[in-house]
Amino acid sequence: MRVRFLFIVAIVLTPLLSGCNSSSDRDDIPEELTREIIINSQAPNDSNGNLTTAITASLFLPDEHRNGQAYPLIIHSHSWGGSRVSSSELRNMVPATAASTSDYGSQVNSQLAALREAGYAIISFDQRGFGRNGDDGDNGSEGGSHGMSPDFEIEDAKAVVQWAVDEWQAGRLNLLADGDDPRIGLLGSSYGGAFQPMLAAEDPRIDAIVPSMTWHNLEASFAPNGVLKKAWLIAICNKVVDEDGAELSTEMELACTQVRLDDSREIEDARVTENLFFDNSLASYEADPTFRMPKVDALILQGVRDTLFPMNEALKMRRYLLSGGGDVKIIAHESGHSGVRSGAGSQGPIGQAYCGSIDAITTIRRWFDEKLYRRNSVALPDICVALDNRTGIRVSSIAPASGSYRVAIPPSTTLQGISENNVRSAANEALFYPLGQPITQSNLILLGTPLARVTVNAGVTNDDPTPATGPNAAGIFIGVGILRNNQIYLVDDQVQPILSTDPRTDGTQQPIELVAVAEKLEVGDRVGVLLYGKHDLYENHPIGSNELGTNWDGNVATVFGTVDLPIIEANSLDRR
Template sequence: MSAAALSARDYRATAINPDDGVEIALTVMQPELAAGESAPLILHGHGFGGARLPNRYERSVYETLSGGILPSTEAARRAADAGYFVISFDQRGFGDSGGRVEIMDPAVEGADISAILDWAMQEMPERERLACDDGDPRVGGLGLSYGGGFQLIGACVDPRFDAIVPTATWHDLRYSLAPDNVVKTAWGAALVALGVPTSGVRLDPMLYRALLEGLISPLTGRGLSQAITDRLYNSSPVSFYDGEVARDGERVADPTRRTPAVDALLLQGVGDTLFNLNEALHNAEALRAAGNDVQVIAMQYGHSLPFLQDIDRIAYQTDAALHIDGETYETAALELAWLDWKLKGRTPERSIPRHTIILDDETSLMFDELPIGTGDHGPTVEFAGEATTGGLDLLLGILRRQSVSRLWSLVTGTAANALHAIKRVFDSDKPASGDDTALIARLVNALPSDHLDELASGGTFLPLTVIERDDQAIAGVPHADIEVSGDDATPIAFVGIGVRRSAGGATILLNKQVRPIRGAGRRSLELNGVSHRLHAGDELGLMVYGYHPQYLASFSAIPGRIAVRGRIALPIFDVS
């Protein structure tokens, strides 16, 4: 007998992790279905510090606070009216869910995700209407940032996922938060600030400790401790691709960790300063190597620091529309159409290229393989020069120009407590707390925002190549062989691709993308992916900084000079 017609409704429910009894709060958005019709399931997860959708009509907490929709969240709302069961959930430690935020630990948050799928299959009131193939449900995922991380980790731990759409998320948290073990302290402070309101300070102490270790790195001369880098690796998709876990600094084979069998549409922002384009590239490479179908769209925007980047939103600015191959698509509609293809078998009107880089509001570039500087896609050029390292003198110089009353208001009642907080970093029996982190962050962030450009303006421009004609673009991941030498054996420098316009004016750091180099010696490395239209007479160069505000408190404590030389392959294309 055919199942009766099903009315649309939204309701709240709870899934319980059987390992520790923690309750995960759910909003279930049930579709309207005709008699006998079934529907796939989509799990929707929020970003760090966010909360689940209350229903299919209202905006999420973050959308309300920032004044605009998020495409992945809008896609989840629309999916509920397009023949999908949608479960939007408060990730562990956030909103109405129990437990503590464990930064996507596969054994903890991963088990939460499996518990939600178990609930949908075994307890959801209309579970018999789930679309299944031989008893296996068709499951998709939507979400941004932390909500993208749950999809990759979830697919790694639970084979029931068929298709995922992770937006602006990570491949390796060690690289995301501390590349070359130089901590992104500006982002560390931002993540703590974003996470506290909806978690009620239920954050893993590791996050506070990592931020503290970064804040005091100029004093200690080191980055993150081994225990923290091990945790970050184990909470990353790369550990599943490698089939290993990290223990006490050693990598140990783990047969339970393997690359998932799941198709993916990866959206990543070229202007994302937290999870850059390189992360999507490496996720795509690993997933494809396991036989999955993967498309990558490099958007213009992503995670952004409001005081460093020209954006209209807090923390995230993702592209609401994408211009691909002469047509403009709503990002939310594109994501849902891709899921329709993978979960309902509906062939999209236009196929999505394997790799698309959105150059600007009118132009996109399409590739079979995402360009990496190998010399096949543009020139390989040599460079050499000197640069200054160390930001302490620059910081102190600017601080000295502040009024006594301003500095006093910032440090009153803080200095003695800050010393106490620093000591706690080295006391493993007394983990750093959120209060400790806030005390030190107040001192480090004492600078007014109008001085941040000054801190980033001391970069050295090492010329690379002059563009000879219009309608060209640099798009992809430059690759460099760099040798660093100098008096300091462990200098910290920051490098990125810059352009000096033919018409004069300031030198631009492309897409605000800069990465650190710790220590002297020769190395081969990827620079952060970039995308920028070029004009005849523009000169590309390697920008070398001794200090950059994205790494607010991470720099060489003792100023010095370094010699930098090497060669770099630039992915340059004709826009036509």
């Protein structure tokens, strides 16, 4: 049976042309410089049994092509539930900035127009199973989506690279090259960001990438510490059959069935996802002791308040890509996948793609200009992290929290899922344990990964709705909180789950990383930890809905221990 679905989250589904106006100059792009193409991937088509899979793509050539000049190539792909950029879409694109009103994904895609105008060839392709709703006159790429499998989607992407190289060697493309090595960059966000580092791992012909709001380890994003991020997973899967958004492989069909079950809470309740999530990640390459990451220059764009792929993913991706010897930067801004209810205790709507004075969107073209055209270098810090929508900090590295700011969680602390933690409020329903003293310095910030050392046990009355798949597990959800002006709020909307069955919580209190945060502190702030018995992101309703979750209602957990907060001095901030 063919199963099709559409990702309903606003930042992914907003049309590619959202917020863009037509341009008469782009309407005049000569027809001979645009072409819709089909590329045969050697990865099998598991929908019909064919040994190859047809991948649909659009080719856009720069004006330099008509003059016989050489140019670099950018390969682009789309977010989940989307489709490639077609010729008509490119003609209507206006290059955006971080200040544009269009959504973040559209801002990234709009840079294709800027890149073509700046002298780049573009190939935008449909991931297998996608492209069914495009206006490009075809049915999209064949096959069913495997969710970014090295054996399928990455093989497809390698076929796109090889097609371009073959066209160049045949004299039909004038690719800029170093000897027999053409200069190739990759672009895309979310699902379209994930293929980039994995393709660069397998194809050393990739010179520069810009992975944006994406993952390093899909398991750590979708099921941190073994707990299913249900609200997001349901949103990803719950439009199956309703709309012609994609075709799924059999494995992906089963994964969606399991994660959408009302009672499922842990990855053990959705067994097919255990290997699927991890294998479809750059982290799986890192885990192979025989594999060596090739050199690739990477500009990683990530959202500090991204609740699907948090900043931890960018930090881990950077660490691994650096092992290959490339130039790897991070711009962590205030945009990304949001989906958090804006109530009491919320920090409000998600922000823009700025880090202080750095516009992450317009930096994309400048990055490729430096790395592929070898034009003026871009003056970027190793890491820039937004502290709010107007302020950022530039650093060379981010260290884990030390013990200088340690919060104590007292013995016999009990959390219950029956309370409406985060159903109507992001913080007020949680237990708040602050540092012993308020903030007294004006130059302190939160920056980095908190470390928890806790003992978690299931309470006597704990009720795990799926005991058949494992022990009677209980869970806690930990975030960083600030009490300011008599209001507690959850920093960057981020929480991390920890199960009573986690061996690190059995009394040895081994360090457990929480979600990385970044925030400017004020004198008088009470900074601490927020503890929940359940949390909106992990409940059995779609992200952004007003529904009430039930899968954690029977949760009863006891916890005690400490949490180290990443509070540091920052005497030089970048503001716009």
